[in-house]
Amino acid sequence: MRSRQTRSPGEKGAGRxxxxxxxxxxxxxxxxxxxxxxxTAFKTETDAASESGWIGGDGLTTxxxxxxxxxxxxxIWALNSLWTSLVITVLTVxxxxxxxxxxxxxxxxxxxxxxxxxxAAIIIPPQVLIIPLFYEMLTFxxxxxxxxxxxxxxxxxxxxxxxxxxxxxVPIELEDAARVDGAGRLRVFWSIVLPLSRPVMxxxxxxxxxxxxxxFLWPFLVINDTNLMTLPTGLQTVIDAxxxxxxxxxxxxxxxxxxxxxxxxFFQRQIVKGVATTGFGGR
Amino acid sequence: xxxxxxxxxxxxxASRARTATTTGPSREGLVSWxxxxxxxxxxxxxxxxxxxxxxxxxxxxxxxxGAGGSWVGLDNYREALTDPTMWRALRTTVWFTVVSTxxxxxxxxxxxxxxxxxxxxxxxxxxxxFMPFLLASTVVSQIWVWIFNPDIGAANSVLGALGIxxxxxxxxxxxxxxxxxxxxxxxTVGFNFLLYLAALQNIPDQLYEAAAIxxxxxxxxxxxxxxxxLWPATILIVMLQVLASLKLFDQAYQMLIGVSTxxxxxxxxxxxxxxxxxxxxxxxxxxxxVFFALIVxxxxxxxxxxxxxxxxx
Numbered sequence: 009m010r011s012r013q014t015r016s017p018g019e020k021g022a023g024r025x026x027x028x029x030x031x032x033x034x035x036x037x038x039x040x041x042x043x044x045x046x047x048t049a050f051k052t053e054t055d056a057a058s059e060s061g062w063i064g065g066d067g068l069t070t071x072x073x074x075x076x077x078x079x080x081x082x083x084i085w086a087l088n089s090l091w092t093s094l095v096i097t098v099l100t101v102x103x104x105x106x107x108x109x110x111x112x113x114x115x116x117x118x119x120x121x122x123x124x125x126x127x128a129a130i131i132i133p134p135q136v137l138i139i140p141l142f143y144e145m146l147t148f149x150x151x152x153x154x155x156x157x158x159x160x161x162x163x164x165x166x167x168x169x170x171x172x173x174x175x176x177x178v179p180i181e182l183e184d185a186a187r188v189d190g191a192g193r194l195r196v197f198w199s200i201v202l203p204l205s206r207p208v209m210x211x212x213x214x215x216x217x218x219x220x221x222x223x224f225l226w227p228f229l230v231i232n233d234t235n236l237m238t239l240p241t242g243l244q245t246v247i248d249a250x251x252x253x254x255x256x257x258x259x260x261x262x263x264x265x266x267x268x269x270x271x272x273x274f275f276q277r278q279i280v281k282g283v284a285t286t287g288f289g290g291r
Numbered sequence: 292x293x294x295x296x297x298x299x300x301x302x303x304x305a306s307r308a309r310t311a312t313t314t315g316p317s318r319e320g321l322v323s324w325x326x327x328x329x330x331x332x333x334x335x336x337x338x339x340x341x342x343x344x345x346x347x348x349x350x351x352x353x354x355x356x357g358a359g360g361s362w363v364g365l366d367n368y369r370e371a372l373t374d375p376t377m378w379r380a381l382r383t384t385v386w387f388t389v390v391s392t393x394x395x396x397x398x399x400x401x402x403x404x405x406x407x408x409x410x411x412x413x414x415x416x417x418x419x420x421f422m423p424f425l426l427a428s429t430v431v432s433q434i435w436v437w438i439f440n441p442d443i444g445a446a447n448s449v450l451g452a453l454g455i456x457x458x459x460x461x462x463x464x465x466x467x468x469x470x471x472x473x474x475x476x477x478x479t480v481g482f483n484f485l486l487y488l489a490a491l492q493n494i495p496d497q498l499y500e501a502a503a504i505x506x507x508x509x510x511x512x513x514x515x516x517x518x519x520x521l522w523p524a525t526i527l528i529v530m531l532q533v534l535a536s537l538k539l540f541d542q543a544y545q546m547l548i549g550v551s552t553x554x555x556x557x558x559x560x561x562x563x564x565x566x567x568x569x570x571x572x573x574x575x576x577x578x579x580x581v582f583f584a585l586i587v588x589x590x591x592x593x594x595x596x597x598x599x600x601x602x603x604x
Contacts, residue, residue, distance in 0.1 A: 023509060024410070031405040035419035041477060042422065044445050045434045058443060107330035116323035129338060131590045133538050135559045136583045139566050139576045140345035141337065143353075160337045168330065193322050222427040224541045225559075229567065240427040244545065247433065254437055261430040268425040276414060280421075283482060284489030 042265075049073065049259040056254035072255035073263070082260065084235055085242035086267075092158055092238060093220040099162040100216045101209060108171035109197050113180070123172070129165040135225065142229055156230045157238075161220060167212050170286055174208045175201065211282030214275070221268065239264045349576035356570055367577035377578060379554070380561040381585070383468065387543075387557065388536040391472045395532050396525070399480050403487030404517070417488075421481035428478075428541035435474040436461065436546055461546060464554040471543050471555070478542070479535070483528050490524035491517070526600070530593045537586060558582050 047062045049072050055064025056072075076082055110116070111123050141160050142151075150156030182204075183196050191199075202209070227241045234245065243260050272279055349367055352359040371377050406416045423431065438445045439460035447457040460470040498516050507515070540559035547555055556564075562582065566575030 024408070027405050027408050028410050031402075031410060031416060034402060034405070035416055038419045038423070038477065041434050041438060041445075044438065048437065103330040103333060106326045110323045110326035114319055114323040114326065116320040119323075122327075126334070129334070131534075131586065132338065132342065133534075133583070133586055135538055135540065135562065136579045136586075137338070137341040137345060138562065139572050139579060140341035140348060142566075143344065143348065143572065144336075144341060159333070163330075163333045163337045165334070165338075193326070197326075218425065222425075224428045224545075225563075229563075240429040243427075243429045243433070248548070254443075257433050258437065261426075261433045264430050265426050269422060272418065272422065272425055276417065280417065280485055280488070283485040 045258045045261050048254055049262050051255050053253055053255045056258070072259040076256050076259050076263070081234060081237075081242060081246075082239075082263065085237050085239045086264075088154075088236060088242075089221055089238040089240075090267075092154055093217050096158055096161045096220040097213050097217045099158070100164050100167060101213050103162065104164055104167040104212070105171050105202075105205075105209065106197075108168045109175055109201060111168070111172045112175035113183070114193070126165045127169055130169065134160075138225065138229060141226075145230060151230055152233050152236060154236060157227055157236070160226060160230075161223065164216065167216065167286070170212060171205075171208065174205060178204055207278075207281070208285060210278050211285040214279055214282040215286040218268070345576045345579060348573055349580055351573045353572040353576075354570050355566065355572050359573065363573065367574045368581070370574065371577050371581055376553075376556075377558075377561060377581070380556050380558040381581075383555055384537055384539055384558045385585075387468060387472065387539050388533055390469070391475050391536050392529065392532045394472075394476050395480055395483055395536075396529055398476065399483030399487050399528070400521070400525070402480070402484045403491055404513075406484075407488060407491045417485075420484045423478045424481040426478065429545060431474060431478045432542050432545035435470070435477075435542075439470050439546075461550055467547060467550065468555050471539075471546060474542055474546065475536075475539075483532060486528050486531075487521065487524060490521055494520045526597055530590075530597070533589060533593065534586065537589065558585075 048056050050068045050070065051064035052066045052069055052071055055066050107126075111119065137160075145151050145156045145160075148156075150159070178201060182200055186196050186200055187193075221238075222240060223238075224240045224244075227238050228244070231237050231241060234242070237245065243257075243264060246260070247257065350362060350364060352361060352363050352367075354360075402416075402420050406413065406420075410416075426434075441447060441457055441459045441462065444460070446460060450457060458466060461467050494517065498520070499512060502512050502516055538559060539557040540563070543552075543555060543557050544560050544563075552560070558578070559582070562575050562578050565571050565578060569575075
């Protein structure tokens with residue numbers, strides 16, 4: 009996504025310089041907290057705990073990182089975060105896309121009101137459901153299991169809405185041609201509609217993945233076993249247990265953030281577009 | 292699909308309906324439910340059922356331990372509506388929503404307007420403003436707990452350099468909600484920024500070209516083209532932000548662990564504490580529904596305001 013220039017040819021350079029300076033100051037302000045965290049992660053615990061500048065009196069050290077990585081849990085949590093987020097993303101996108109296609113293309117009794125119910129459900133905050141969902145997971149014996157973590161996160165009515173809007177805009181002629189040739193609905197969906205929808209599917213997938221990767225409340229409630237925790241909840245237990253050791257805590261913060269930052273740098277265009285497409289549909 | 296279907300050149304709703312009847316409604320109906328089934332099963336199991344069951348739990352004295360579970364009528368709701376802690380939590384959430392939404396919308400707009408001017412370094416600006424949104428709440432909280440540390444934190448160092456007395460950011464009940472607001476603005480403003488950026492890119496160039504011919508200056512173009520064109524996006528962004536802010540829990544809970552949270556406990560935290568610390572599932576479910584009612588009222592109010600606006604213009 010490239011920004012178009014909207015200034016007129018007559019605009020003087022002075023306004024541009026002012027804008028640049030303001031923008032640069034804001035950007036520095038926004039990067040600063042994270043840079044401070046990075047700087048602290050490279051200090052010794054003693055330096056981090058006493059007021060000092062960017063570099064502590066003991067100089068730069070990777071002590072905090074080594075200390076933290078030798079604690080095997082961080083790796084397990086990162087792996088748990090990765091695979092559960094991926095499964096949530098795949099399941100959410102799959103079931104949402106299938107449903108959205110049915111609402112967009114197929115005619116069946118009750119279609120309108122069913123879709124209205126799903127759209128209305130967008131407003132239900134997951135926080136309202138934690139008590140009955142926890143109770144349900146107790147009944148199914150899914151507390152402290154990966155499925156107890158994953159399943160309640162795969163229902164995303166907003167994504168059905170977004171995908172249905174998109175499918176509505178795909179020309180139907182292509183599908184008709186294939187159907188005349190005898191292709192079934194599922195085949196048409198798989199080999200014609202899906203390839204055409206790659207950008208919007210990527211947008212939805214990225215959005216779902218970021219949310220799953222960062223989700224705190226539900227994993228915090230449903231997982232007690234340290235080996236099954238994800239990064240956000242795992243890191244919280246370290247803080248709760250040891251109080252805050254600043255250098256190590258910041259090292260953890262930096263490591264947990266790194267994967268998504270790298271992903272952002274690589275897929276910047278898609279992510280920006282993804283937020284723009286899905287963001288207006290609800291978060 | 293084996294039934295041969297005639298293929299009209301232009302597809303209309305009527306011809307689609309005709310296709311449905313020629314292939315047989317039952318066949319297409321069956322296929323439809325096949326497509327819908329996976330989503331509907333999950334929807335029913337993890338959304339509709341909990342919503343209904345939660346309503347039932349809210350009229351019982353169910354405990355997390357499994358005890359209780361007998362019908363108590365509206366007692367939980369009666370208790371909630373006379374519970375000062377519930378009201379304080381509700382007030383905290385609403386106040387946080389007001390105080391956080393304003394900077395989260397205005398700053399996002401300013402950032403997007405500046406970045407949209409096409410200055411060099413686009414990727415860097417986008418990374419700077421959006422990157423915090425990619426961080427988990429735990430990470431954000433850790434960074435800001437450190438910044439707000441009264442003795443060694445960066446916030447007080449900056450204040451010290453300006454000759455201002457240090458502040459007990461997270462410990463002082465008069466300011467700690469605002470500390471949460473600052474951290475939240477830093478964390479999530481990038482999302483609104485991207486939404487504004489997308490909206491800016493949808494403004495047709497012709498409008499600016501016409502204005503340039505009329506000799507409109509930059510300020511005039513901003514107030515008479517850009518801002519009015521952004522109005523629909525602004526309404527949506529405010530709506531989404533209000534609904535997101537009302538769900539405050541993660542960062543408030545994480546940053547204020549160990550601090551008395553009587554004045555800063557948001558309603559979602561009170562739901563969590565009643566249910567999972569106090570073990571009172573029934574009461575907690577009742578508070579959940581009070582919270583849900585608030586969300587619905589706010590949502591309906593915003594929707595009506597938006598529709599009225601649309602009808603007027």
